[in-house]
Amino acid sequence: GIQVEQSPPDLILQEGANSTLRCNFSDSVNNLQWFHQNPWGQLINLFYIPSGTKQNGRLSATTVATERYSLLYISSSQTTDSGVYFCAVILTGGGNKLTFGTGTQLKVEL
C-alpha cells in the first residue's frame, strides 16, 4: 500500500535553532504538499512542491522526486513554529487522493 513516512516523529528545539524534517514516499508522486497543523487543529498550507525547491521566509522545502523524498527546512525557529508538520502526497496511479504522512511533532522552547 501507499507509504508516506516522516522523520523524526518528535523533535524539541531551542528557539533560534534550525531543523530539517524528512518525508519519504513509496512511489513516484504527482502532488506533494507540506502542512503545519497548529495546536488548534488548523492545517496551514506551507508548500505545494511536487519537485524542486521553494522558499518562504524562514521555511524552505526541497523535493527530489526521483529519489522519493522531500525535506522541509525551518531556520531560526520560533515558539510559534510548534505543532505537527505533515507531508501529503498523491502517488502516480493513486487516483486523486491526497495521502498524509505520519507527521513530525515539533516543540520549540524558549
Added chain:
Amino acid sequence: GAVVSQHPSWVICKSGTSVKIECRSLDFQATTMFWYRQFPKQSLMLMATSNEGSKATYEQGVEKDKFLINHASLTLSTLTVTSAHPEDSSFYICSAREVGREFYNSPLHFGNGTRLTVT
C-alpha cells in the same frame, strides 16, 4: 484566495443523535471535496471523496450509511454523522479542489476542521 469554510468548528452531541458538518468553498467552485478524520496523536485519514451531483466514494472500512455525504452544489458539501457514538468523537476536516484544476498540478485547500465530541 482559495478559502474553505467549515462549520461548526466544534460540536458536542449526545449518543444516538445526528450531527451535520458543512464545508463551503468561499471564493472558488469545487467539483471534488474530500473528508478526512483525525484521532488524537494520529495522522489524517481519508474517509470519502465527494463529487458534485453524484454519490460519494468511501474508503475501505468507512460506513457509508453512518457517514452520509451530500455534495449538492459546486460550493457546498455536507457530512452527516448519523446515530453518533462516543467512538465517533474525532476531528473532521474537509478539503476542496478548484474546478478546472487537475490533481497533478494543483494543491488541495483545507477547512479549519470540526471537533466532534459524542457524550
